[in-house]
Structures are given as C-alpha cells and as structure tokens.
Amino acid sequence: MANEKISKRVVDAAEPAAQGDTFLWDTELKGFGLRITPRAVKSYVIQYRIDGGPARRTTIGIHGSPWTPATAREFAEGFLFKVKQGVDPIEEKREAKKQAELLAFDGYADRFVELYLKVHWVDSWEDGESVMNAAKPHFENKPITALKRKDVTELLDSYSDRPGQKKLVHSVLRKFFNWAVDEGDLEASPIAGMKGPKPVPARKRVLNREELICAWLAAADLADVWRGCFRLLILTLQRREEVAAVDWREIELDAAMWELPDERAKNDEAHRVHLSALAIAELECFGPKRKGLVFTTTGTTAVSGFSKAKKALDARMLEIMRERAEKRGEDPDEVEFAPWRLHDLRRTGATNMQALGVPVEVTEAVLNHISGTRAGVAGVYNRYRYDPEKRKALDIWALHLGNLIEGREPTTNVIPFARYA
Numbered sequence: 001m002a003n004e005k006i007s008k009r010v011v012d013a014a015e016p017a018a019q020g021d022t023f024l025w026d027t028e029l030k031g032f033g034l035r036i037t038p039r040a041v042k043s044y045v046i047q048y049r050i051d052g053g054p055a056r057r058t059t060i061g062i063h064g065s066p067w068t069p070a071t072a073r074e075f076a077e078g079f080l081f082k083v084k085q086g087v088d089p090i091e092e093k094r095e096a097k098k099q100a101e102l103l104a105f106d107g108y109a110d111r112f113v114e115l116y117l118k119v120h121w122v123d124s125w126e127d128g129e130s131v132m133n134a135a136k137p138h139f140e141n142k143p144i145t146a147l148k149r150k151d152v153t154e155l156l157d158s159y160s161d162r163p164g165q166k167k168l169v170h171s172v173l174r175k176f177f178n179w180a181v182d183e184g185d186l187e188a189s190p191i192a193g194m195k196g197p198k199p200v201p202a203r204k205r206v207l208n209r210e211e212l213i214c215a216w217l218a219a220a221d222l223a224d225v226w227r228g229c230f231r232l233l234i235l236t237l238q239r240r241e242e243v244a245a246v247d248w249r250e251i252e253l254d255a256a257m258w259e260l261p262d263e264r265a266k267n268d269e270a271h272r273v274h275l276s277a278l279a280i281a282e283l284e285c286f287g288p289k290r291k292g293l294v295f296t297t298t299g300t301t302a303v304s305g306f307s308k309a310k311k312a313l314d315a316r317m318l319e320i321m322r323e324r325a326e327k328r329g330e331d332p333d334e335v336e337f338a339p340w341r342l343h344d345l346r347r348t349g350a351t352n353m354q355a356l357g358v359p360v361e362v363t364e365a366v367l368n369h370i371s372g373t374r375a376g377v378a379g380v381y382n383r384y385r386y387d388p389e390k391r392k393a394l395d396i397w398a399l400h401l402g403n404l405i406e407g408r409e410p411t412t413n414v415i416p417f418a419r420y421a
Helices: 007-012 070-085 089-102 105-120 127-141 149-159 163-182 209-221 224-236 240-246 275-284 306-327 344-355 358-365 376-381 387-407
Strands: 022-024 034-037 042-048 056-062 258-259 271-274
Touching: 034 070, 042 070, 056 070, 070 089, 070 127, 070 149, 070 275, 089 105, 089 271, 105 127, 105 163, 127 149, 149 163, 209 224, 209 387, 224 240, 224 275, 224 306, 224 344, 224 387, 271 387, 275 387, 344 358, 344 387, 358 387
Parallel strands: none
Antiparallel strands: 022 034, 034 042, 042 056, 258 271
C-alpha cells in the first residue's frame, strides 16, 4: 500500500491484507501511521527512535471516536515533539504512573506512620495511625499531590459531632502534609494556613468508686499481659505508653522502684515511680522472667492493640457492674457507665489523692506532670523530687484501692504530709 497523507478518505479506503498487518505511513508527519489488521481493524500508530536507538512502536488508538485522522495526528505531533527533545513519552508515562503509585495516599500514609509518628509521637502514634486509616476510604487512594483543601475540609466536616476527634484529625493531617513537604513530595500543604478547630474543653472524666472497682476486677479476666498492664496503669498513674513499654531493666523489685528513663518519659524528665505492694504483686506474676519487656506478646515489641483490649475491658466491666447491682437487689438492666479513656485513670488517681490529703505538689510529682507548682521559676529552682512523699502517696493510693476492692471502708485517716513552699 503506497504511503500518503493520512486522511478520512484514505482511512476509509484502506483494505486489509490476506495475512499480517498492513501499515500506511503518513507522508507529512514522519513516524505517524495507520495499521490495518487482517480483520480490518484500523488503528493509529507511532514509530520512533530515541537518540538513534532501535525503532519503537506504540498504538495511539483504534479508528473511531475519539480517534480520527485529525485527533490522532495532533496526538502524534505532540508525542514526536518530545521524541525530538530526547524524551521517551512511553517511559515518561510509565515513570509518572510509578510516581503516582508511590504518592498514593494509602501507602504514603503507612510510611508516615512508620517514619514519623512512631519516631516523634511515641506516646500517641496509635491515635495518629487510627486517623490515617480512617482517612484512607475518604481520599480514595488518590496521589497526595491531587488532594485539595476541599477534600480535607469534607473529611473534617464528617467529625463535626465529635469535636475532640475533629481536632485530632486536623492535627494529624496538618503534620502529614507538612512532612510530605519536608520530604520534597509536595510543593505546599493543601491546608497551609487553615485555622484549626476550636480547642476542646479539658476532659473532666473521673471514674467513680464502682467504676474503679469494676475496672480492676475486669482486668483479671483479660489475657495476663493486659491484666498486668491495666492494673499497673491504675496503681502507678503513669502514662499508657510508659507503662506498656516498661522493661525489667527499669524495675528494682527489692527496692520497690521503677526508674523511668528520660528518653521514655513524655516530658523527657527521668522519673522514679514507687511500686506499692499491689504493684509488686502484679509484676511478680510475670516471674521468674527478669529480662526484656514486661508486657509483650512477641518478646521484642511492647504490647499494642489498646483499642481492642480497652473494648474488652469495658465489656467485662459492664458485666461485673450488672452482676454487682443484681446482688444489691437493683435492676441490672439499668446499669450503664459513661465512656472513659485510659488517660482518665491519671485524673482519677490525682483526684482521689487530693481527697486523701496528698498535697498537690506531691500529686504532680507522682504524675511526673510539669505544671502548676513544678513549672516556671519554681520548676527551675526547686529541684527536689519528692521521692519519700511519692512513695507515701502511692502507698496510700494502693491502700485506698485495696479497701475499695475488698469492700472495706475507704481510707480516711492518712499519714500527714508536710507542706512545702
């Protein structure tokens, strides 16, 4: 078949050969052609070379909407212009696809969790991971470069009935996009300059006596690692991640002391935590092992999966509360309790300590909480660490818990504390 300018007339008149494909090459645009198969399927093609290399051929599309001689020629002109510049459009497209896959939200979110949250949000990376996982269906695995501010605001709007969670989502996504900018994968964050949600009022949840008793009893019915972890949270009033990753190297059973190193403390302040008799008893349940992580299921990583374990704890708490109500002659179906978080245990312990006569400065020292009496000038010049007072406070707290659990009268007479300037 003679070569000539490819036009509608030429394409319509082109006939297939009995065997093999037939090619008709355009006389005006070198490399642009028409292929006709033995079954008379007609398609537009491009043949080209990059820097004198071997000939390569690619198909533009089959004749018919949207590909006509005019649209196919226009595409071929752009394609061959890039070839003249030494760019292979096929490789360029393949690389763009590969890059889009690397920047797809789902995979990029997972890398953010591993490379940023687990390193910089040691105490709360699981909360951040939960936010990223919840955002995946909303963003439909689009490349992060394709996400717009509206995509994010629509996601935030879905949390309007949960202001606390909305603020967390905004905080995590803001850090996510800023991290992508720092990594060189985004020119600018799509939510740069966006005002964050209004601050959520400070939580005030304090577990009452019955809830505290049932939380302690419910922990006994969970797997050993969770029983010990939850009970040590109650007894020591330390932060979740600090307790979860406690190592036997930090524990001195004979001295009844837990030495929390500064690199594991949320506020980077090394902290000495007295272990009451109840706390020692819980730790001894994991003996005779005295090496490695205390609370672990793998032997190499700290226990994780708090959300699932907390749900199990809540479910068992409710069962126990109903059983106890029935024994008291009350209607068990009327028993319910408000949602609570593990962090509320610190507030619960602090509130009870105040009621038991523990001075506020000692309570703050127990919590390793730098604020109030331990902040500012006082924190700089008063380096006293209240170790004897912390020991006394945690022993009184454990005694109070023991009385509640055993059904004895709560502690009312406590050893007096000295007041400090």
